[in-house]
Amino acid sequence: MKPVYILGGSQSDFARNLAREGRELFDLFREVLADGLEQTGLDARHVGVGHVGNFVSELFTGQAHLGGFFAEADGRFKGMPAVRHEAACASGSMAVLAAMADIESGRYSCACVLGIEQMRNVDGETAADHLAAAAWRGRESEQARYLWPAQFAELARVYDERYGLKRDWLVELSRNAFANARRNPLAQTRKWTVEAPQLSEDDEANPLIEGCLRKQDCGQMTDGAAMVVLADAEFTRAWCRKHGHDLGRIPRISGWGHTGAPLRLHSKLDGDNEPGPMLPHVGAAFSAAIQRAGLKDANQLDAIELHDCFSITGYMLLDHLDLAPPGQAWQVIERGIGLDGPLPVNPGGGLIGLGHPVGATGVRMLNDAARQVRGEAGDNQVEGARHVATLNVGGSATTVASLVVSR
Numbered sequence: 001m002k003p004v005y006i007l008g009g010s011q012s013d014f015a016r017n018l019a020r021e022g023r024e025l026f027d028l029f030r031e032v033l034a035d036g037l038e039q040t041g042l043d044a045r046h047v048g049v050g051h052v053g054n055f056v057s058e059l060f061t062g063q064a065h066l067g068g069f070f071a072e073a074d075g076r077f078k079g080m081p082a083v084r085h086e087a088a089c090a091s092g093s094m095a096v097l098a099a100m101a102d103i104e105s106g107r108y109s110c111a112c113v114l115g116i117e118q119m120r121n122v123d124g125e126t127a128a129d130h131l132a133a134a135a136w137r138g139r140e141s142e143q144a145r146y147l148w149p150a151q152f153a154e155l156a157r158v159y160d161e162r163y164g165l166k167r168d169w170l171v172e173l174s175r176n177a178f179a180n181a182r183r184n185p186l187a188q189t190r191k192w193t194v195e196a197p198q199l200s201e202d203d204e205a206n207p208l209i210e211g212c213l214r215k216q217d218c219g220q221m222t223d224g225a226a227m228v229v230l231a232d233a234e235f236t237r238a239w240c241r242k243h244g245h246d247l248g249r250i251p252r253i254s255g256w257g258h259t260g261a262p263l264r265l266h267s268k269l270d271g272d273n274e275p276g277p278m279l280p281h282v283g284a285a286f287s288a289a290i291q292r293a294g295l296k297d298a299n300q301l302d303a304i305e306l307h308d309c310f311s312i313t314g315y316m317l318l319d320h321l322d323l324a325p326p327g328q329a330w331q332v333i334e335r336g337i338g339l340d341g342p343l344p345v346n347p348g349g350g351l352i353g354l355g356h357p358v359g360a361t362g363v364r365m366l367n368d369a370a371r372q373v374r375g376e377a378g379d380n381q382v383e384g385a386r387h388v389a390t391l392n393v394g395g396s397a398t399t400v401a402s403l404v405v406s407r
Contacts, residue, residue: 001292002104005236006251006405009228009367010036014188014355018223019121025061028225029116030073036112036227041243044074047229048108050082051099053092053115054359059130060118070112088134089309090394091115092226092362093401097258099230109235115363116225127221131358134395136263146210149218149310151265151396153211156312158269159278163327167212170311171199172333173318174216174352176345177308179338181353183379188220188355216352217311224357226364248407251370254387255293255404257285265396276326283320285400286391293404295387298323301404302385303344303372305365307393308351317391318345339382347372347380362401365390369405 010032018028037043052066067082085094092115099111119127125145132147144150159165178194181187197205199216206214230253231239240247259281261268268279277283290298298304298321308314319329323343337345348354348368351361369388371377382388390403 001254001256003233003236004100004103004253005231005233006253006366006370007042007229007231007236007239008036008040009226009370010039011186011226011364011367012224013186014222014224014357015190016223017120018118025057025063025116025118026069026072028118028223029066029069029114032116032225032227033070033073033112033114036229040229042110042229044076044080047077047080047110047112049099049102049111050077050080051095051111051113052082052084053095053113053363054084055086055088055091055117056130056133056358057117059133060121060127066116087399088394089307089356089358090362090392090399090401091359092364093390093392093403094362094399096228096230096362096366096403097256097401100253100256103230103232110229110231112227112229113363114225114227115357115360117357117359118223119221119357120223124221134398140264140266144210149210149213152310152312153213154265155316155396156212159312159316159327162278166330167201169330169333170217170315172337173308173311173314173345175199176337177350177353178216180347180380181349184348184354185378187349187353188222189349189353213310213312219309219351219356222355222357224355224360224364226360226367228363228367228370249374251373251405251407253403254406255289255291255295257288257292257400257402259285259400261398261400263395263398268396277320278316278326279320279397282317282393282397282400283322286320286389286402287322289389289402289404293387293406295404298343298389301343301387301389303347303382303388305369305388305390306345306350307361307391308346309356311352313393314345314350317393339380344382347377347382362390362392365392366403366405369403373405373407
């Protein structure tokens with residue numbers, strides 16, 4: 001890989017509700033873009049290309065063609081090429097991969113990637129219906145009230161049937177997410193009270209949503225945006241000289257992986273009774289990122305950002321890191337996934353605790369990984385972090401992307 005450096009970035013407060021503030025998607029885009037440029041000491045004239053990660057703004061806000069927001073936000077972006085990318089919950093990672101390709105090809109030396117979603121301006125059932133666009137409408141979970149909880153409850157059922165699945169393991173993933181989120185000033189649930197009753201099987205304190213999944217097994221409906229600035233080595237060296245930074249301490253994307261699969265969950269599961277990981281293409285994306293980063297295996301990571309849109313999703317991804325035999329990700333959980341564990345998982349709270357503005361999640365993961373290796377993650381810092389990975393999925397793992405950030 002040619003070096004792709006992360007000069008900095010920004011994230012909005014995921015607890016915000018734009019509609020209640022009287023604000024809209026563009027306002028959030030402009031705020032996070034301006035803050036990210038200020039944090040990096042850049043202005044629009046330094047950026048060669050823009051990429052936007054967004055899943056379904058047409059349905060939530062009636063607005064598409066979001067690349068045009070760059071020049072609306074700052075007139076100095078006029079003339080800059082910009083494009084939007086959609087791959088459900090992996091939309092942000094697709095925008096990152098496209099920006100990396102622009103830099104590695106030599107087309108541009110500096111790229112801005114911004115992921116964004118507004119989701120809290122409609123009621124819960126309408127939001128759930130909008131998000132169902134990431135599945136195959138009319139061919140999956142047709143009887144479910146909430147399609148995505150139903151889809152991942154089905155994944156949990158198959159996991160239990162094949163390997164055995166204890167609720168305690170899923171509870172620990174949620175508990176860890178909420179605990180880390182309480183330390184994060186940008187987390188959606190930082191002020192929530194989530195104690196033993198809220199994580200129990202008490203139908204009043206923690207009601208069932210679909211199948212075996214309960215309220216606290218589920219990620220959040222979130223308004224939010226995140227932004228990163230990527231650059232090639234020459235641009236980064238000049239930027240370091242100008243701002244007095246040490247090039248050796250600037251995070252870089254050292255590895256990447258990207259795989260795909262059929263749209264339907266059961267197209268991924270049907271007929272697959274071979275021993276081994278449940279979804280081999282998930283492990284393939286992660287392994288490719290690890291290998292490109294020059295790491296031996298996941299044991300060399302200092303932390304990982306896992307896509308826990310549901311607790312079972314986080315468990316499934318943990319099961320594809322090759323840290324335990326297939327179906328036995330509980331071993332990794334029992335060794336410790338907290339901030340001081342052998343492999344901290346979602347130090348900032350993940351999707352369950354921090355929030356999940358769908359199109360922004362992949363970008364937020366990358367920004368948080370970069371903050372970790374810069375040592376700038378505040379109360380969520382993993383001590384001495386030098387290699388942090390992301391593992392981001394879209395739909396029922398129809399799109400999978402993994403990145404390794406190193407310094």
